[in-house]
Every structure is written in C-alpha cells, then in structure tokens.
Amino acid sequence: xxxxLRIQAISGHSGAAPGAGTQRGERVAKLIDTTTCxxxxxxxxxxxxxxxxxxxxxxxxxxxxxxxxxxxxxWNLIQFREHIHPDGTLQWLMRxxxxxxCAEPGCLLACPADGAIVQYQNGIVDFQQEYCIGxxxxxAGCPFNIPKFDQTTKKMFKCTLCTDRVSQGLEPxxxxxxxxxxxxxxxxxxxxxxxxxxxTQLREHGGYEHAGVxxxxxxxxxxxxxxxxxxxxxxxxxxxxxxxxxxLSVKLWKGPLKWLGNLAMIGxxxxxxxxxxxxxxxxxxxxxAERS
Amino acid sequence: MILRYTLLERAVHWLSALTYMYVLAxxxxxxxxxxxxxxxxxxxxxxxxxxxxxxALVFVAALAWMLRAWLADMRITAADRAWGRDMKQYIRNxxxxxxxxxxxxxxxxxxxxxxxxxxxxxLAxxxxxxxxxSLPLALRPLMILLHVSAALITIGAFIxxxxxxxxxxxxxxxxxxxxxxxxxxxxTHHRLWYHRVTGK
Numbered sequence: 001x002x003x004x005l006r007i008q009a010i011s012g013h014s015g016a017a018p019g020a021g022t023q024r025g026e027r028v029a030k031l032i033d034t035t036t037c038x039x040x041x042x043x044x045x046x047x048x049x050x051x052x053x054x055x056x057x058x059x060x061x062x063x064x065x066x067x068x069x070x071x072x073x074x075w076n077l078i079q080f081r082e083h084i085h086p087d088g089t090l091q092w093l094m095r096x097x098x099x100x101x102c103a104e105p106g107c108l109l110a111c112p113a114d115g116a117i118v119q120y121q122n123g124i125v126d127f128q129q130e131y132c133i134g135x136x137x138x139x140a141g142c143p144f145n146i147p148k149f150d151q152t153t154k155k156m157f158k159c160t161l162c163t164d165r166v167s168q169g170l171e172p173x174x175x176x177x178x179x180x181x182x183x184x185x186x187x188x189x190x191x192x193x194x195x196x197x198x199x200t201q202l203r204e205h206g207g208y209e210h211a212g213v214x215x216x217x218x219x220x221x222x223x224x225x226x227x228x229x230x231x232x233x234x235x236x237x238x239x240x241x242x243x244x245x246x247x248l249s250v251k252l253w254k255g256p257l258k259w260l261g262n263l264a265m266i267g268x269x270x271x272x273x274x275x276x277x278x279x280x281x282x283x284x285x286x287x288x289a290e291r292s
Numbered sequence: 293m294i295l296r297y298t299l300l301e302r303a304v305h306w307l308s309a310l311t312y313m314y315v316l317a318x319x320x321x322x323x324x325x326x327x328x329x330x331x332x333x334x335x336x337x338x339x340x341x342x343x344x345x346x347x348a349l350v351f352v353a354a355l356a357w358m359l360r361a362w363l364a365d366m367r368i369t370a371a372d373r374a375w376g377r378d379m380k381q382y383i384r385n386x387x388x389x390x391x392x393x394x395x396x397x398x399x400x401x402x403x404x405x406x407x408x409x410x411x412x413x414x415l416a417x418x419x420x421x422x423x424x425x426s427l428p429l430a431l432r433p434l435m436i437l438l439h440v441s442a443a444l445i446t447i448g449a450f451i452x453x454x455x456x457x458x459x460x461x462x463x464x465x466x467x468x469x470x471x472x473x474x475x476x477x478x479x480t481h482h483r484l485w486y487h488r489v490t491g492k
Contacts, residue, residue, distance in 0.1 A: 012325045012328055013325055014324075014325040014326045014328065110433070110436075112321070112322040112323070112325070112328070113328070113337050114325060114328050114337075131337070132338075133331075133337035133338045133340070133341040134338060134341055134342075135322060135341050135421075136421070136424050137322075137436060139424050139429075139432060140424070140432040140433040140435075140436055141433065145429055149424075154338060154341075154342070247430070247433040247434075249433040249434045249436070249437040250433045250436070250437075252437055253433070253436055253437045253440055257437065257440060257441065257444075258323075258324065260444075261323070261440070261444040261447075262324075264444060264447075264448055265444070265447055265448075265451075268447070268448050268451040268452070269451060272451060272452065272455040272459075275383075275455075275460075276455070276459055276460070279383070279384060279385045280385070281459060281460050281461070281462050282385055282387060282460050282461050282462060282481075283462055284462075284463065284474065284476045284477050284480045285387065285388065285476075285479075285480045287388075288475075288476040288477075288479040288480045289476045291476065291479070292474065292475050292476045
C-alpha cells in the first residue's frame with residue numbers, strides 16, 4: 001500500500017508531477033452506507049483522537065446535530081436531518097460528512113501554492129500545511145465546502161483520509177471505530193462493487209426503490225462513496241450536492257483567462273517595445289524650444 | 293520652470309506606484325505557478341499572502357486621494373475629444389498639428405479612470421476573498437475570476453503608462469520626480485494648461 005503514496009498531482013506546480021498520468025497503484029475508497037449508520041459519532045471521536053485535533057465546542061441547535069459543518073480541527077462530522085416525506089412520515093438521515101477525495105479535485109486546481117495540495121496515486125487528496133499560504137482559494141474550488149481555515153496558523157485543514165495509516169496498510173481511524181459496519185475501506189473497485197450490491201439489496205428487499213450509490217462523475221468520481229436510501233435526493237442528506245462540479249469560474253480562471261492574460265501581458269510588452277523601435281521618443285517641439 | 297506636480301502629488305503618485313508594484317508582483321506569484329518564485333523573493337508565500345491585502349489598502353487610499361486631488365483635471369472635455377480624434381497622429385509622434393489640451397491628455401485620463409474603476413472592482417472582490425465566510429459559497433470563485441480579470445486590465449494600462457512616462461514623453465519622468473517642466477515642454481504637450489497656469 002505504501003507505493004500508493006506516489007504523487008500524482010501537485011498544486012501550483014510549474015513542472016511535471018512525478019506520477020502524472022500513470023496508474024501504478026490501486027485507488028482506495030471509503031464506503032459510507034448511510035442506511036446502517038446510527039449517528040453514534042464514534043467516527044468523529046476516532047478522527048479527533050487519531051489526528052490529535054484540539055477540543056472543539058459543540059453548537060446546540062435543538063437537534064442531534066453537534067455543529068453546523070466541519071471545522072479546521074473537526075474534519076469528520078455526522079450530518080443529521082429529520083427528513084419528512086411527502087406522505088408525512090419522518091425519517092432520520094445520518095451522513096458522515098468529510099472530504100470526498102475527488103478524482104478531479106477543485107481545491108488542487110485552484111491552489112496557487114506549489115506543493116500545498118497533493119493527490120496521491122491511491123486517490124487521496126492531502127493538504128501539506130508547511131506549503132499552504134492561507135489564501136483560501138481551495139475553498140472556492142471545492143464543491144463540498146470542506147477546506148477550513150485556521151485563523152491562528154493561517155493554514156487550511158481537512159480530512160487526510162488518514163494517509164499516515166493508509167500508507168502503512170491500515171484503514172482510516174473512522175473506519176476502525178464504526179460499530180455498525182456502515183463504514184468500509186478498500187480499493188475503489190471493491191468498494192464500488194460492495195456499494196452496488198448493497199443498493200440492489202435495498203431496492204429489491206429493503207423497500208427503498210430509489211436506493212443507489214453516490215459517486216459523482218462531475219468531479220471524476222470520488223474516493224468517498226455513499227449508499228443512500230434515496231439516491232435521487234442527495235440534498236436531503238445535509239446538503240450533499242446533486243451534481244457537484246469544479247465551479248465554472250474556477251475553470252475559466254485557470255484556463256482561458258490565464259491564456260488570454262499571458263497573451264495580453266506579453267503582447268503589451270512586445271507592443272511597446274516595437275512602438276519604441278518604430279517611433280521612438282517624443283521631444284519638445286523645436287518651434288517651442290526656440291521660442292523660450 | 294513651471295510646477296507641474298506639487299510635492300504632495302508626487303509623494304502620493306509614488307506611494308501608489310510602489311504599492312501597486314508590490315500587489316502586482318505578489319499577485320502575479322499567485323496567478324501562475326511559473327511566477328511563484330516572485331513570492332519566494334518577497335519573503336515567501338505566506339508573507340506575500342499576508343501583506344498583499346494590507347498593501348492593497350494603502351494603494352486604494354492613494355487612489356482615493358488622487359481622485360479628490362485630480363477629479364477636476366481628469367474630466368473628459370471637448371478639447372480631449374478633439375485630441376482623441378487625432379490620437380493616431382499622437383501614437384505616430386506626428387505631434388505638430390494636434391489640438392491643444394489641458395493638464396492631462398486623453399490617454400492619461402483613460403489610464404486614471406481605468407485604474408480607479410478596476411481598483412474599485414479589485415477592492416470589492418479582494419475584500420470578499422480576504423473574508424470568504426462573508427459570501428455564499430457559490431459566489432466565492434466568481435470573486436477570484438473578477439479579481440484576476442480586473443488585475444489583468446490594470447496590468448495592460450500600467451505597461452502603457454510606464455512606457456509613455458519613461459521612454460516616450462521625454463521630460464515626463466523628471467516632472468513626476470522633481471515636479472517641474474520647462475515652458476517649451478508645457479507648450480508642446482499641454483498648451484491649454486500652459487496658458488491657464490502662466491496666464492500667457
């Protein structure tokens with residue numbers, strides 16, 4: 001598994017990444033089966049403990065929701081929703097929210113700091129705080145609202161998918177702590193197969209006719225996939241976007257605008273140089289100089 | 293000699309020039325990975341990121357001062373429009389038959405207004421980027437796009453401004469350093485202004 005920590009993509013990098021375009025290692029994935037999650041928050045505690053994160057106070061809002069969203073020192077949060085169906089029945093939806101480890105990460109695309117965000121060949125997208133400059137561009141690139149800023153250190157933080165554990169052949173801390181087995185970890189291929197079989201089971205035997213797998217293709221698929229009771233309505237699970245994409249304005253900024261800008265800047269410098277070679281300087285008119 | 297720029301005008305001009313060049317350099321470092329080395333020269337990525345918005349505020353303050361000081365001189369007049377119709381001759385250095393103009397020519401006025409309005413866009417979008425939670429998630433990437441676009445427009449204007457002020461219009465650069473121009477220079481480039489300030 002350690003070979004899977006070869007680097008595949010680097011943020012703000014002017015050269016090639018060592019493993020660009022290659023597929024030597026297995027891609028890993030975390031599977032979250034929301035249909036067997038009981039919202040116990042053992043994964044939250046395991047995450048805070050393993051990653052040695054500082055204590056964070058909860059925010060009471062009259063529900064079981066402990067805080068509104070993930071934080072710089074709280075990378076893994078159960079999103080709890082009381083979902084009322086059109087027929088008036090109520091369902092508790094619990095979704096473990098964290099970085100999705102997109103195959104095409106918008107944070108990495110937006111990041112200007114060389115090496116601050118890396119994507120490993122196993123699919124893990126990881127922040128390297130020593131290179132982070134705290135510009136928060138990654139926030140603009142992320143369709144899941146995951147990267148969070150720490151005011152004290154001026155650095156961004158998020159779930160690392162426990163790269164330190166995964167590189168040693170272990171599962172992420174949250175997986176290890178889950179008491180119901182709703183969390184699984186393995187290769188993307190295996191997790192997808194497991195998720196699909198569970199979704200089929202839910203459709204055929206569980207009475208959830210819209211059950212399905214959440215692996216959004218708008219960001220090239222993700223390293224975290226969900227089994228949802230109702231895959232047609234991911235928004236109900238605490239704002240999981242239906243069709244997440246790297247924002248168009250980020251793609252425009254990093255694509256056409258950059259080329260247009262480079263062309264304009266180099267063209268401008270060339271233009272004034274050519275103007276000077278052709279026309280040269282303006283002097284005081286000889287007529288006026290004579291008058292003085 | 294005729295006083296073209298007071299000491300305060302010169303000082304504020306150079307304050308805006310230096311602060312602009314700092315935000316330009318650090319901004320370019322964040323613009324392209326190929327220019328990220330500029331951030332290393334200026335104290336590193338985090339340092340550049342820290343000072344970029346603060347220095348930008350000083351630049352905006354200088355812009356505001358220049359707006360107050362030069363607003364009357366920067367209004368585009370009928371004389372400017374007449375001069376603008378013959379701008380091709382000015383570009384080709386055929387200056388003999390150009391219509392007379394006041395303190396600033398149309399190009400200088402365009403530069404002033406471009407920097408002012410782009411500066412306002414840069415200020416608004418920059419504040420939004422400085423404090424991302426102040427905006428809905430969907431608007432944040434748009435702020436960066438607008439910020440970069442406005443910055444690129446100022447870079448184009450800046451290139452022409454520096455080129456005209458240093459290489460082309462001889463005497464222009466010394467006027468913004470020591471403040472004075474010769475009567476012949478004033479009559480050549482800004483005849484209406486010459487008449488206005490000398491009464492001749």
